[in-house]
Amino acid sequence: MFESVDDVISDLGALGYICDKRIATVVFLAQQLNKPVLVEGPAGVGKTELAKVVATSLKRELIRLQCYEGLDEAKALYEWEYSKQLLYTQILKDKVSETIAETQSLAEAADRVGREDSVFFSDRFIVPRPLMRAITSEEPTLLLIDEVDKSDPEFEAFLLEILSDFQVTIPEIGTIEAKTQPIVFLTSNDAREMSDALKRRCLHLWIDYPNEELEVRILDAKIPNVAQQLAEDVVAMMHKIRSLDLKKTPSISETLDWARALMALNSDGIEEQVVNDTLNVILKYEGDVAKAQSELAKILDAASAQEPEEAPAAEKAPEKAEAKKGILH
Amino acid sequence: MQARIVEFTNLLRKSGIRVSVAEGIDAFRALEELSIEDRAVFRDALRASMVKRGDEISTFNELFDLYWSGFYDNLRESFGDLEDQMGDMDIDLDSLMQQMSEMMQGMDGEIDLSELAKALLTQDLAQLEAMIREAAEQAGTERIENMLQVGFFSRRTNEQLDLEGAGGQLQDLAQKLAEMGMGSEEIEALQKMIQQLVENMRRSVKNFVERELQTRNHDYMEKFRKEMLQEKSFYHLTEDEITRMREVVNRLAQRIKNVLSVRKKRIKRGKLDLHQTLRRNMARGGIPFEVIYKHRRKDRPKLVILCDVSSSVANVSRFMLQFMYGLQEAFTKIRSYVFVSDLGEVTSVFKDGDVNSAIEKALDGGDVINVYTRSNFGRAFHDFWRDHLSIIDNRTTVLILGDARNNYNDAKAWCLRDIHSKAKNVVWLNPESPSAWGFGDSVMDRYTPYCDVIEECRNLKQLSKIVDQILL
Numbered sequence: 042m043f044e045s046v047d048d049v050i051s052d053l054g055a056l057g058y059i060c061d062k063r064i065a066t067v068v069f070l071a072q073q074l075n076k077p078v079l080v081e082g083p084a085g086v087g088k089t090e091l092a093k094v095v096a097t098s099l100k101r102e103l104i105r106l107q108c109y110e111g112l113d114e115a116k117a118l119y120e121w122e123y124s125k126q127l128l129y130t131q132i133l134k135d136k137v138s139e140t141i142a143e144t145q146s147l148a149e150a151a152d153r154v155g156r157e158d159s160v161f162f163s164d165r166f167i168v169p170r171p172l173m174r175a176i177t178s179e180e181p182t183l184l185l186i187d188e189v190d191k192s193d194p195e196f197e198a199f200l201l202e203i204l205s206d207f208q209v210t211i212p213e214i215g216t217i218e219a220k221t222q223p224i225v226f227l228t229s230n231d232a233r234e235m236s237d238a239l240k241r242r243c244l245h246l247w248i249d250y251p252n253e254e255l256e257v258r259i260l261d262a263k264i265p266n267v268a269q270q271l272a273e274d275v276v277a278m279m280h281k282i283r284s285l286d287l288k289k290t291p292s293i294s295e296t297l298d299w300a301r302a303l304m305a306l307n308s309d310g311i312e313e314q315v316v317n318d319t320l321n322v323i324l325k326y327e328g329d330v331a332k333a334q335s336e337l338a339k340i341l342d343a344a345s346a347q348e349p350e351e352a353p354a355a356e357k358a359p360e361k362a363e364a365k366k367g368i369l370h
Numbered sequence: 371m372q373a374r375i376v377e378f379t380n381l382l383r384k385s386g387i388r389v390s391v392a393e394g395i396d397a398f399r400a401l402e403e404l405s406i407e408d409r410a411v412f413r414d415a416l417r418a419s420m421v422k423r424g425d426e427i428s429t430f431n432e433l434f435d436l437y438w439s440g441f442y443d444n445l446r447e448s449f450g451d452l453e454d455q456m457g458d459m460d461i462d463l464d465s466l467m468q469q470m471s472e473m474m475q476g477m478d479g480e481i482d483l484s485e486l487a488k489a490l491l492t493q494d495l496a497q498l499e500a501m502i503r504e505a506a507e508q509a510g511t512e513r514i515e516n517m518l519q520v521g522f523f524s525r526r527t528n529e530q531l532d533l534e535g536a537g538g539q540l541q542d543l544a545q546k547l548a549e550m551g552m553g554s555e556e557i558e559a560l561q562k563m564i565q566q567l568v569e570n571m572r573r574s575v576k577n578f579v580e581r582e583l584q585t586r587n588h589d590y591m592e593k594f595r596k597e598m599l600q601e602k603s604f605y606h607l608t609e610d611e612i613t614r615m616r617e618v619v620n621r622l623a624q625r626i627k628n629v630l631s632v633r634k635k636r637i638k639r640g641k642l643d644l645h646q647t648l649r650r651n652m653a654r655g656g657i658p659f660e661v662i663y664k665h666r667r668k669d670r671p672k673l674v675i676l677c678d679v680s681s682s683v684a685n686v687s688r689f690m691l692q693f694m695y696g697l698q699e700a701f702t703k704i705r706s707y708v709f710v711s712d713l714g715e716v717t718s719v720f721k722d723g724d725v726n727s728a729i730e731k732a733l734d735g736g737d738v739i740n741v742y743t744r745s746n747f748g749r750a751f752h753d754f755w756r757d758h759l760s761i762i763d764n765r766t767t768v769l770i771l772g773d774a775r776n777n778y779n780d781a782k783a784w785c786l787r788d789i790h791s792k793a794k795n796v797v798w799l800n801p802e803s804p805s806a807w808g809f810g811d812s813v814m815d816r817y818t819p820y821c822d823v824i825e826e827c828r829n830l831k832q833l834s835k836i837v838d839q840i841l842l
Contacts, residue, residue, distance in 0.1 A: 046404065046411055066404070066414040073403040074396065081424065123659045231424070234624060240422035241390050244400075247424055288724060328724075 042099070043069050058087070058094040059259045067246040068095055077204045077225035079189075079240060082248035084230050085292020089187055091248070092226035096183040101224065104178075105185045106171040108192035114199060118209060119173045122166045129161070162213040172203055173217075181221040190229040197239050204242045253280055256296060263297050267304065274311045275300045281340055282323065282333055291323040299323050313338065372398070375416075378437050381585055382420060385429055389420045396420075409438070425617075436585050444577050445495050448570045452493075452563070463563070466556055473547055483543070487536040490567045498571070502578050505530035511582050520583060524576045531575070537568040603828050604685040604801060612685070615830065616726065619689055622834050623696030640664040671767045671794065675706040676713075676754065678772030679733050680745045686801045686827060688729055690771050693837055695725045705761065706732065709750035714738030715758070745775055747813065748782035755785040762792045771799045771827070774807070774814040781813040783820065790820040799827035799836060 043049045049065035071078045080088045096103035106117055140157070141150040169177065175184040189197065203209060207219035227243065229235060251259060253276050260272040279296050302322045308315045316337060324330045379394045396419040404415055413434055421430045489497040509526035541564060548557045607615060646662035675694060677687040694704060705717045716736035720728045735741040762768065768789055790796045798821045800807065800814060807814035818824060825836050
C-alpha cells in the first residue's frame, strides 16, 4: 500500500522508475479510489513500465492483456474448453447411458441429460483468460490492458462492465463478482480516441516526454555508471532531436540505448562524427536520420562556435520561422 | 470548498470540456484522499478525474490558474511590494509595526477595529482573499457580463467589504497613536501605509472582478473561435488558423475512421466458410462446434483526386488533400493529380509518409507542373483523358476540386464525359457558391451533366459532410 503521494515517488524510485508528482498523484488515487487508470502518451515514455513497477511495488501479480485488432471476448475473458467437454462426454458415455437407461421416451431421456447440464457448463470447463483471472484471483492483482487503442471499438464497450463494476457475466453460469479488486491500468498510444464512456470510468493520466532534468535522473537510475556530463549532453541533444519534425520521435528507451552505445564506444562527449555514426540507434527511419543529420550539423556548429548552453535557443527560432513560411505558401 | 469545486466543474463544462456527474464525484473523492495544501497535487487530482482528452489539458490549466491560483498570486504581488511603495519614506516598517502593536496593547478596548481592518493591518492575505470572495459573491459579481461593469461591481464589493469604514478606523487608530505620543514622523509613515493598504485592497478587488469576468467569458470566446474555424471560409484563413485547422482536420478524419470501422464490422458476416470451419474443428473430430463465416468485404473505393492548385483555391485543395490522406486506410488506393493548366501526377510525393510537407510540395506543383499560369480546366482534363484514362475503372471515385473558372478557354467537356462513363462516380467540389456557377468565365454548367455529385465546399463543415457521403 502506498501511504501518500510522496510515498509513491520514493517507492517507485527505489525500483528504478523515476516519476514526477503528476504521475504519482494519479497512481495514489487509483489505489485509494479503486479506479482504473487510462494512461496515454507517445510510444516509449514508460506507460507499460509504470504498470509493471506499481505491481512489483505493491507485490501484486501482474496480469497483462495485450490488445490487438480482432481481440474478442473468447481471448480476453473466458472460453469453453470444447475438446475437454467432448473428451469427458466420451469417457462418461457409459455413465450417461446408465442415467438414461430406464427412461421410457426420448423426451424423458433428454430431461435427464438436461438435469446434468451444470456438470458440463461449470468452472471445470472454462479456460480463464486474463480478465477473468484478474477478477477471480484470490490474491489482489494488477491488471494491465496494454495498447487498448489497438482493440476494436466493440471490445472497448465490453470492457465497460468490468471496469466499472469489476464483474463479468457468463450466460451459462451467471455473474461472477471480483473476489478482490484489481488495480487496472489501461495504456493507449492514441492511435484512436477512446470512447467517452470508457474515459468516464477511468482516471486519466497523460505521460509526455520528460523534461531534461527528469530524463537525466532517469538515465542515472537506469545506467548507474554513466558519467554525469555524458548524461546531460545526451539528454540535451535528445531534446533537440525531439523538437524536429520526425516520422518517429525517439523515446526514453532510445535515450538509454544511445547513452549505452556512446559508453560502449568510449566516447566521453558528443562529437559530430560519433553522433552521425550512432544516429541509427535513436532514429529508425532513413528519412529521419537524414533530416537529423543536416540539422545536427548546424546545431553542433553553433555549439562549437559559442558555448554549448546557448546554442539550442538560437538554433530553434529561425527553423520555426521557416516552417511557418512554408505553410503560408 | 465543495461549492467552489462544483462551480469550477460548471466552468469547465461551459468551456466545452465534458465533465459528467460521476467524474465530478470522483474529483471529490480524490480530494478526500489527498491533502490539498499542495497546489500541484490538487491540480493533478482534479485533472486526472475530470479531464480526459489531450487537447483539453491546456484549457484546463488555463482555467485552473484563472480560478484557483492566479488570484492569490496577484494578491501577494500587490501587497508584497509595500516596502517599495513606501520607499521614499525611508522608514523601517517592521519596527514601526512593532512599536504600534506595543502601544495598541496598552489601550485595550478603546479602539474598535473591524475584521477587515485587522486583516489589512496584519496583511493576512489568506483572510483577505476569503473576505474578497465572500463580498464579491454577495455583491452578485457572478452576473458580470462585460468590461463596462467592472467599476460597478468593484464598487459594490468594496461597499460589501466596508473598505471605507475599515480605512476610517485605521486612520482613527493613527490619530489615537499620535495622541498617545508616537513621533510625528512615524505617524506620517503610518498614515501613508494605511492609505497604501486600502489602495492595494481596492486594486485587488478590481482585479478579482476582472478575473471573474474573464472566467465567465472564457468559454464564450473559446467556443466562438472553434465555431468560426469550422465555418470560416477557406479563402480567409490566417497563417495561424491554417496551423490550427490542420489539427481540426486530423481529428475529423480520425473520427470518421472510427465510425467506418464500426460500420465495417456490422456488415462483415457472410456465407458459411466450409474450409475454415473444418480446419478449426479438426480437434473435435470434425464436429462443427465452432462455425466460421466468410467475411464479406465492402469494397473500399479507389480514389482519384484532381486538384486545382491555382492560388485562388489552394487552401481548399490543401485541406481536402489532408483529409483524404488522413483517411488513406479507407481507400484501396489514392492517386492524386494537380493542375493549373498542365496536369501532373503527385501520388509519389505522398509516398514518404509526411503528409503535411507532401501537401505543400504538391500545392507547389510537385516539380511536375508550372503553377504560375492561368487555369485551364479543359486542357487539364484533356491531359488526363489522354494519359491516364486507363486507371479508371468501375470502382473508382473521381474527386475533382476546382472553381471551374476556365479563363474562356475551351471547356472540353467531352473529356469529363468519357471519364464519367468509366468511373463509379464523379464528385465535384466547388469552393464558389452555386449562384456564381456558370457566370463569367465559370464553365461549371458545361461540366454539370457529367458529375454525379456537385457540392459547394467552402469551409470545413461542408468538407467533412462531403467526405462522409463519399465513403458511405
